[in-house]
Amino acid sequence: MSRRCAPWRRRRPSTPRERWNGHVRCLAPATARRAVAEELVLVERDGPVAVVRLNRPQQLNALSDELMEALVSALRELDAEPSLRCIVLGGSERAFAAGADIAELARSSAIDLYYARRVERWDAIRNLWTPLVAAVSGYCLGGGCELAMSCDVIVASETARFGQPETGLGIIPGAGGTQRLTRAVGKALALDMILSGRLLTAREAQAAGLVARVVAREAWLDEARRLAHDVAAKGPVATRLAKEAVDRAFEAPLGLGLEYERRLLNLAFASEDAREGLNAFLEKRKPEFEGR
Numbered sequence: 001m002s003r004r005c006a007p008w009r010r011r012r013p014s015t016p017r018e019r020w021n022g023h024v025r026c027l028a029p030a031t032a033r034r035a036v037a038e039e040l041v042l043v044e045r046d047g048p049v050a051v052v053r054l055n056r057p058q059q060l061n062a063l064s065d066e067l068m069e070a071l072v073s074a075l076r077e078l079d080a081e082p083s084l085r086c087i088v089l090g091g092s093e094r095a096f097a098a099g100a101d102i103a104e105l106a107r108s109s110a111i112d113l114y115y116a117r118r119v120e121r122w123d124a125i126r127n128l129w130t131p132l133v134a135a136v137s138g139y140c141l142g143g144g145c146e147l148a149m150s151c152d153v154i155v156a157s158e159t160a161r162f163g164q165p166e167t168g169l170g171i172i173p174g175a176g177g178t179q180r181l182t183r184a185v186g187k188a189l190a191l192d193m194i195l196s197g198r199l200l201t202a203r204e205a206q207a208a209g210l211v212a213r214v215v216a217r218e219a220w221l222d223e224a225r226r227l228a229h230d231v232a233a234k235g236p237v238a239t240r241l242a243k244e245a246v247d248r249a250f251e252a253p254l255g256l257g258l259e260y261e262r263r264l265l266n267l268a269f270a271s272e273d274a275r276e277g278l279n280a281f282l283e284k285r286k287p288e289f290e291g292r
Contacts, residue, residue, distance in 0.1 A: 048085035048232040060098035085232035090135035097144025122175040135224035146175040156202040157220035163199040235273040236291040
């Protein structure tokens with residue numbers, strides 16, 4: 001049975017050394033509804049799957065420093081849970097995330113951005129062990145598009161629109177947009193999007209290789225949940241190693257990637273999950289993976 005939690009409202013530290021607090025507050029349904037307007041990031045648990053939702057609806061989920069800090073904190077804590085097998089990251093029907101918080105950026109200097117290590121939060125999300133499924137509906141622009149690309153699989157509503165419009169503001173994508181987008185859709189289309197501000201429809205993004213699945217506008221979150229449960233049913237050691245191997249394909253020459261893949265296969269084969277999966281197949285039963 002799913003349980004809704006609204007965990008990640010940040011409080012200001014009482015001392016300069018104190019870290020941002022992120023403890024889960026599981027609320028009764030009525031209390032949870034009242035909290036929706038207050039929480040930056042909402043978390044719902046459904047067995048081995050967690051659904052994490054950005055919650056700045058009036059700002060189309062613009063990615064402020066506070067929101068990104070809360071998101072990374074929530075995802076890191078979920079990533080450390082042994083029983084969690086997959087995470088869905090979504091926004092609202094109107095917007096996954098419409099980009100950075102422009103007012104916040106306009107107030108920042110280059111040194112402010114340097115010391116804030118703002119873009120490193122996208123790298124932190126990319127480096128999570130647990131597979132991430134991005135559930136995208138509506139606008140997915142700028143830092144929002146970079147956030148979706150930091151996930152492992154993108155499921156998109158037919159209403160989704162993807163873009164990197166930063167040059168219209170006199171800046172460029174800085175959280176992986178020039179790099180991950182180019183690897184996903186190719187140089188020609190990436191330059192078209194980045195230089196002209198062109199937005200891709202969900203179907204165009206799927207045809208280009210950016211999106212894995214496109215569904216009806218009302219099914220975007222349900223389909224992402226279904227995919228996440230499919231992932232969660234597989235061997236957790238194997239899914240994490242496979243994710244790591246595929247990521248390496250983007251970051252290394254083919255020969256080095258193949259060598260890395262073979263090493264990860266040997267590691268997977270040494271796991272208890274591999275013994276369980278192979279024996280379950282031979283015994284014609286459903287495997288019971290333990291993540292070891």
